[in-house]
Amino acid sequence: MSLLEVKNLTRSFGGLTAVNDVSFSLEEGELISVIGPNGAGKTTLFNLITRFDQVDSGQIIFNGEDITNLGPELLVGRGMARTFQHGRVFGNLSVLDNVLVGAHSRLSAVRPRIPFPLLGALGETLLALLRPKRVQEEEEALRAEAFEILALFNDRLIPRADQPTYSLSYANRRRTEIARALASRPKLLLLDEPTAGMNPTETAEMLELIRLLKNQGITILLIEHKLSLVMQLSDRVIVMDEGHVIAHGLPEDVRHDPRVIEAYLGHSSQTSRPESELEEDLQVRV
Amino acid sequence: MNIFFDQTINGLVIGNIYALMAVGLALIFGTANLINFAHGSVYMAGAYVGWTCVTYFGFPLFLTFLVVMLFCALLGMLIERVGLRPLQNSARIAPLLATIGISFILDQLAQIIFSPQPLALPPLISTKRFSLGATSIGVLDILIASVSLISGALLYVFLRYTRMGWAIRATAQDRDAAQQMGVDVNRVNQVTFAIASALGGLSGMLVAMYFNVLTPTMGFQAGLKGFAAGLIGGLGNVPGAIIGSLLLGLIESYGVALLGSSYRNLFAFVILLVVLVLKPNGIFSKGRQLPPEPMTGTFIASSKPVQIPRSVLIGVSVLAFLLPIISNNYWLSVFTTALLYGILALSLTLVAGTAGLMSIGHAGLLAIGGYTSALLSLRLGLPFALALLLAACVTAILGMLLVMPAFRLRGHYVSIATIGIGEIVSLTILNWESLTGGPVGLMNIPPPSLFGFEFYSNRSLYWLSLVLLLGLALLQWQLVRSHIGRTLRAIREDEVAAQAYGINLNRYKGIAFAASGFIAGIAGVILTHSYTYINNETFNNTISVLALTMVILGGRGNIIGSILGAGLLIVIPELLRDVLGESFIVYRMLLYGLLLVLFVRWRPQGLLGTV
Numbered sequence: 001m002s003l004l005e006v007k008n009l010t011r012s013f014g015g016l017t018a019v020n021d022v023s024f025s026l027e028e029g030e031l032i033s034v035i036g037p038n039g040a041g042k043t044t045l046f047n048l049i050t051r052f053d054q055v056d057s058g059q060i061i062f063n064g065e066d067i068t069n070l071g072p073e074l075l076v077g078r079g080m081a082r083t084f085q086h087g088r089v090f091g092n093l094s095v096l097d098n099v100l101v102g103a104h105s106r107l108s109a110v111r112p113r114i115p116f117p118l119l120g121a122l123g124e125t126l127l128a129l130l131r132p133k134r135v136q137e138e139e140e141a142l143r144a145e146a147f148e149i150l151a152l153f154n155d156r157l158i159p160r161a162d163q164p165t166y167s168l169s170y171a172n173r174r175r176t177e178i179a180r181a182l183a184s185r186p187k188l189l190l191l192d193e194p195t196a197g198m199n200p201t202e203t204a205e206m207l208e209l210i211r212l213l214k215n216q217g218i219t220i221l222l223i224e225h226k227l228s229l230v231m232q233l234s235d236r237v238i239v240m241d242e243g244h245v246i247a248h249g250l251p252e253d254v255r256h257d258p259r260v261i262e263a264y265l266g267h268s269s270q271t272s273r274p275e276s277e278l279e280e281d282l283q284v285r286v
Numbered sequence: 287m288n289i290f291f292d293q294t295i296n297g298l299v300i301g302n303i304y305a306l307m308a309v310g311l312a313l314i315f316g317t318a319n320l321i322n323f324a325h326g327s328v329y330m331a332g333a334y335v336g337w338t339c340v341t342y343f344g345f346p347l348f349l350t351f352l353v354v355m356l357f358c359a360l361l362g363m364l365i366e367r368v369g370l371r372p373l374q375n376s377a378r379i380a381p382l383l384a385t386i387g388i389s390f391i392l393d394q395l396a397q398i399i400f401s402p403q404p405l406a407l408p409p410l411i412s413t414k415r416f417s418l419g420a421t422s423i424g425v426l427d428i429l430i431a432s433v434s435l436i437s438g439a440l441l442y443v444f445l446r447y448t449r450m451g452w453a454i455r456a457t458a459q460d461r462d463a464a465q466q467m468g469v470d471v472n473r474v475n476q477v478t479f480a481i482a483s484a485l486g487g488l489s490g491m492l493v494a495m496y497f498n499v500l501t502p503t504m505g506f507q508a509g510l511k512g513f514a515a516g517l518i519g520g521l522g523n524v525p526g527a528i529i530g531s532l533l534l535g536l537i538e539s540y541g542v543a544l545l546g547s548s549y550r551n552l553f554a555f556v557i558l559l560v561v562l563v564l565k566p567n568g569i570f571s572k573g574r575q576l577p578p579e580p581m582t583g584t585f586i587a588s589s590k591p592v593q594i595p596r597s598v599l600i601g602v603s604v605l606a607f608l609l610p611i612i613s614n615n616y617w618l619s620v621f622t623t624a625l626l627y628g629i630l631a632l633s634l635t636l637v638a639g640t641a642g643l644m645s646i647g648h649a650g651l652l653a654i655g656g657y658t659s660a661l662l663s664l665r666l667g668l669p670f671a672l673a674l675l676l677a678a679c680v681t682a683i684l685g686m687l688l689v690m691p692a693f694r695l696r697g698h699y700v701s702i703a704t705i706g707i708g709e710i711v712s713l714t715i716l717n718w719e720s721l722t723g724g725p726v727g728l729m730n731i732p733p734p735s736l737f738g739f740e741f742y743s744n745r746s747l748y749w750l751s752l753v754l755l756l757g758l759a760l761l762q763w764q765l766v767r768s769h770i771g772r773t774l775r776a777i778r779e780d781e782v783a784a785q786a787y788g789i790n791l792n793r794y795k796g797i798a799f800a801a802s803g804f805i806a807g808i809a810g811v812i813l814t815h816s817y818t819y820i821n822n823e824t825f826n827n828t829i830s831v832l833a834l835t836m837v838i839l840g841g842r843g844n845i846i847g848s849i850l851g852a853g854l855l856i857v858i859p860e861l862l863r864d865v866l867g868e869s870f871i872v873y874r875m876l877l878y879g880l881l882l883v884l885f886v887r888w889r890p891q892g893l894l895g896t897v
Contacts, residue, residue: 128769131764
């Protein structure tokens with residue numbers, strides 16, 4: 001059974017169809033990259049899958065369950081976590097607190113499962129105030145786990161665990177965001193341009209991290225512009241342009257697909273140049 | 287049928303006056319992206335300037351209108367210079383807070399100069415009425431209609447056909463692009479404020495003529511009604527603002543005919559809330575919109591909070607307990623007030639600071655707590671301790687339920703919604719006479735007592751307040767350092783990212799408002815029982831702004847800061863009164879407004895820093 005199945009997904013804004021009849025499925029443990037020029041609809045696709053945007057038509061099935069109409073806050077508890085294109089960390093919270101917020105859906109001792117929302121909230125407040133042993137232990141365990149996650153980023157984040165994230169570099173904020181996502185123990189991780197704004201060394205580090213996560217068995221859907229990273233990591237690649245999936249397959253096949261080259265480089269002017277040159281250009285430009 | 291036509295004419299005339307307000311607010315919202323809370327005060331200033339021209343100088347009406355518009359235009363430019371321009375790179379909430387402070391200052395100045403008593407205008411124009419089929423229309427009605435039509439036409443020509451008008455429209459569409467193309471956006475803002483304020487002042491003068499009464503506080507509710515009218519048509523949309531104003535005028539007019547004039551303002555505020563919640567982009571907007579990406583971390587001033595050693599805190603608490611031994615009764619009652627306002631500030635800093643929901647209707651919570659416990663004591667004869675506990679719980683639940691519809695709002699909209707809710711609470715109290723006694727209020731409320739001991743003396747009341755403040759502060763500290771505090775702060779920083787991590791926004795905002803209501807309810811109960819009476823004016827919007835100033839002063843979300851802020855704002859004016867004499871006390875409120883403006887400008891993180 002596929003972990004994620006996207007069927008005929010469509011979303012338009014006014015006259016613009018940002019995502020047009022997109023279908024694919026993601027097997028457990030697989031890493032799929034979504035590439036395509038700016039404005040191709042990649043982030044809209046992410047927003048639809050993570051339920052931040054309403055679908056016009058189509059269906060999303062995650063882990064055997066139809067999630068097409070669920071609220072965005074209900075997904076992380078089911079095992080889906082995401083990062084955002086421009087990085088959305090909680091600026092005034094420390095790195096550690098950011099990661100702990102990521103584990104919010106896993107809190108159980110302090111969040112009694114009471115069916116009535118008012119009573120549940122009251123119970124949660126009282127437990128937070130009285131702080132019985134179980135609650136303290138849960139918080140301690142999560143803290144220890146948060147440090148383990150921070151350790152994945154070598155010594156980039158550990159020394160800054162208590163600093164507010166607004167004081168961090170851009171790259172470190174992106175790392176914090178991924179650490180926060182990992183704290184939810186996701187089955188499926190959606191990464192939206194995790195290496196944007198990173199230099200080659202940092203990009204290489206991120207590549208190793210994503211590989212590590214993949215080896216740990218996390219299924220990953222990746223939006224990325226750096227093609228060398230995509231080629232090294234992906235099991236399959238989906239290419240989008242103007243809302244459509246224009247190519248879908250193994251990284252090597254996609255790379256040589258003329259439609260992909262055309263989408264990236266424009267439609268008419270440069271067709272006289274030899275294909276190898278175009279490919280080189282593709283590498284440089286994206 | 288005649289009544290229907292009469293009310294239609296009335297409604298359209300009042301709608302025309304609102305339109306002058308709402309158009310100004312729409313212009314400012316469009317170019318400066320700011321909800322200008324000082325606009326109501328400009329309107330009030332217009333009325334008073336007009337009154338002065340007419341009664342002191344005996345100016346003819348036309349000249350009076352010119353002077354009013356000129357004065358208010360200058361005032362508007364001043365507001366832009368002080369409240370907006372220096373704050374453009376600050377947190378988004380900063381200009382809003384600054385205009386609240388400026389509005390407070392202007393209202394207080396009017397009270398000092400013209401006394402808080404209502405003034406009346408001498409008759410300025412003929413009261414002749416022309417029959418119009420089934421109804422009739424007065425000269426004043428015609429004047430108001432023609433003034434707004436002419437202003438509207440002039441404004442249209444200005445915006446459409448002059449270079450400055452182009453610049454204003456360009457800035458409203460895309461500020462950065464306009465700046466790139468060489469538009470001086472500061473000048474655009476200045477001109478916009480001048481025009482908007484001239485219209486607002488004119489509107490104030492016309493209202494003063496229409497109802498024949500001026501009060502220094504008339505601007506507050508009028509400003510809010512201007513927002514309501516503008517929101518109906520979609521904020522920042524000038525034609526929408528005019529249609530919204532006419533609609534609001536009509537609804538009010540018919541409503542007053544059906545229910546009575548004390549309900550007049552209630553319609554506007556209920557409509558304000560309904561529109562905010564159901565159609566925050568106005569009734570003409572369509573389509574679903576994605577929530578815009580917030581500028582992460584710019585909503586609240588970022589800072590490192592000042593760490594105060596525990597030993598200092600314990601030492602200060604012990605000293606506070608010993609204070610009654612040396613202090614006289616007068617100062618003890620001042621300190622008691624400071625402690626009780628400290629509880630209020632604690633309550634506000636939880637929602638406005640920790641959760642980032644800038645509530646400006648917190649006095650409503652005091653009133654709910656005070657009335658509940660007064661009624662429980664007077665009508666049911668419940669002992670004080672039980673009444674206190676029940677009142678706090680009622681305030682928690684009501685406070686949460688009242689604000690719940692506004693949970694989906696953010697930023698400036700939360701502030702407007704909570705002001706509206708505060709006014710609705712106050713107007714409900716005024717109109718529900720069988721329960722609340724209306725404007726007469728409730729009297730002979732028993733003083734606080736526990737197990738037969740009555741807290742009559744200043745000393746005992748002081749100790750009771752101190753114990754409650756310290757107890758509640760400790761509880762709040764425990765709450766804020768738990769996962770709930772972390773979750774609320776995450777919501778404050780970025781709602782979308784918080785949702786992505788499974789945070790149910792309504793649940794935690796509900797917890798924040800309930801906890802805040804519980805704490806504010808306790809402050810309301812003790813204040814009410816120590817005053818021994820309460821009416822609809824006891825906890826008015828001035829107290830909401832005062833509480834907000836305390837929170838900003840101490841540092842948002844900062845528990846010790848909020849108590850410090852309350853202490854300073856209550857004690858400093860008393861010290862100054864000691865030094866400068868009794869006459870200083872009229873300037874106290876002025877000082878509060880000034881402090882708010884200064885802190886927002888120079889130390890937005892407050893004395894002890896945002897947490």
